[in-house]
Structure formats: structure tokens, C-alpha cells
Amino acid sequence: MRTSELAGRAGVNTETLRYYERRGLLTEPPRTPGGYRDYPPTAVELLRFIKRAQELGFTLDEVEELLHLDDGGPDSCDAARALAEHRRADLAARIRDLQRMHDSLADLVATCDLPRADRSCALLEAIDHRPGPAKPEAIS
């Protein structure tokens, strides 16, 4: 399949395909005699995976790492395992944080349901008064 078809099916810009290729995220597809890229059908799924991972907060570097693990066969399974576990723990932490923020916002919305006199509407308070997960200073 050609560039624009793949781009269309995956919901990305054609330039993005070339960009990913430059980055090494997509391997160079075979070319037609005329020099046109000719992607295999699986490329659609691959791109959707990339996009989904990205929406979930993985950087392209991380996505690349994940994809490379998939290349190595069973031999790289231990490395894959370590990386996956690492990312899993990251995700768990992110989820917890987001959940806290979510709950704070839900509380705020609930406060807004109260009669005017009982409202504080103090967004900063609502969100900020639960200190972060033991991360005092000097983050990185």
C-alpha cells in the first residue's frame, strides 16, 4: 500500500510516515520500480499501536524501545520483561496520580452542587491540599 493510503488508514499525515522512517521508528518499506514506498498491510496496525502508545503518554523514543523488543524473538524476552515491568510500574504511578486529580475534581464539582453559601469554589485548595506521593524536592 502506498504512503497516502497508509496515512489515511492510520489517521496520520503522510509526512509523519517519512518522519517516523527518518527516526528509525518505521523500517524502510520496499519500493516499487518507480521508487514509491510500498507498505505491507501490517503497517496500519503498527501505526495505530504507535499512536495509541503516544496518546497514553509514551514518547516516540519509548515506543521505539518497545518495538525493538518485539524484534528480538525469545532471546530478548528478558530485556522485554524488564522494560515492560518498568513501564508498567510507571503507568501504575501515573494512574494513581491521575486518579487523585480526578477525585479532587470530582470533589470540586460536588462542592459546586452545594447551595451558594456553602461553596468555596477554591480550585487550588481542592486540588492542592493533598500533597504529592513523598516526592519532597529535587525531582530529577
Place this chain on the structure above:
Amino acid sequence: MRTSELAGRAGVNTETLRYYERRGLLTEPPRTPGGYRDYPPTAVELLRFIKRAQELGFTLDEVEELLHLDDGGPDSCDAARALAEHRRADLAARIRDLQRMHDSLADLVATCDLPRADRSCALLEAIDHRPGPAKPEAIS
């Protein structure tokens, strides 16, 4: 408190403070006779709030929106409520997606615990074979 003290306490670069001020995210603090910025102690909490919201995936524009809601007093409570509810729903959706990815990764790790013969180690499969939440085409 002066620029570098605030920056230190909040864990950001001093330039970031000026950047936020240019963006309108921080209001211009009073100045000392010599022209130095003199931040109130509350600025530390404010910055930490900004950073935390950012870590959780809010853009600076969104953070600004959140902060402006806090200015308006009870009058803007209805607007705040709508925005908060919107963001809350966004967060809930993000959390669901992250949770799916998290579970996929956990499955992958579990697969890696199997004896070699039973492993697939196919990351793409592990992650990709659960189609998204009824989101067939044309995302936005």
C-alpha cells in the same frame, strides 16, 4: 522572596518564572526599589500546583484556565464547574486507557514468567489485541 529562592523552592529554573510571567500564568510580582521581583510566599504553592497539573498532562493553557477560574470568586463558580467537569471526564477516560495499557503490560510480564516454550513475548499482540473502546475510525 526573590527569583532564585522561589525557583529553588519550587524546583524550577529561574528562567521558567519569567517565562510563566510572560505567558500570563504568573501575575507580575511587586518589585523591590532596585527592580527585583519580590514574590509572596504563596507563589511556591502556586508553582507546585502548576508543575503537578503539568505532570498529570494538563497543558499550560489549561492550567491557566484552571487558575483563572479561581480568581473569579463565587460568581465564576458555574464556569468553574463546567470546566472542572469537562476535565474530570477527560481524566476518567485517560485513566481507563492507561489502565488497559497497564493491564496489557502486566499480562506481558506474566507471559514472560512462563517457561520458554510457552512464551510468545509478542509485545504488539499483548498490547494491541484488545481493540480500543468502541473507537473504530476517525478519532477526532
Place this chain on the structure above:
DNA sequence: CTTGACTCTGTAGTTGGGTCCAGGGTTGAC
């Protein structure tokens, strides 16, 4: 009253993730 640490301003550079464009080649329907 000098010296070194700090701050000011405006402007330019960086990183990540694309996106656009000019100038040219390839296809396929007519």
C-alpha cells in the same frame, strides 16, 4: 568602594513531534 553573587531585559537556541514546500519524477485514465 570594590568585588562577587545575584538580578534585570531582550533575544536566540533547544527539544520533541511533527508539517509544509519547491522542484521534480511516476502513474493511470482518457
Place this chain on the structure above:
DNA sequence: GTCAACCCTGGACCCAACTACAGAGTCAAG
């Protein structure tokens, strides 16, 4: 065999969110 629709390349440009820098002013200790 022509013409629109597509594709190629290399390079420039864009946005968000910083970060760095030059050149000048401020301040407190000695």
C-alpha cells in the same frame, strides 16, 4: 501521449515549553 493525481527528496518551518546568553544594574560583605 497528455494531464491530473500522486509520490519522491532535502530542507525549512511550526508549536509548546523551556533554557541560555549577553550586557547591564543591584546589593551586601569586607
